[in-house]
Amino acid sequence: MVLKHIHDTNMRARGEPERVFTVNRIKIPKQLDELVEMQIESANPVLKVLFKIKAELRGIWLTFMRCFNYPVKENTMKLAAVWFTLSFG
DSSP: OHHHHHHHHHHHHHTOOOOOOOOOOOOOOOOHHHHHHHHTSSSOHHHHHHHHHHHHHHHHHHHHHGGGSHHHHHHHHHHHHHHHHHHTO
């Protein structure tokens, strides 16, 4: 119902005639654990743990790198400079 309401609102805003809106299926992103199980289903437990660790480290790295993107880049640099100088105090 929410998707239909959004669709109808968008159609009215564009000035287009309303069309019938149907949802056949909704794709949901898979959870990390399900993805691990699918990719290395027959692998040994050590490989599963290593894959999970690798995926977590990749997520941490990507989140860290977002600190250097446009909206927060200046604040990140300022805070890094303050933190670096306070470390010697």
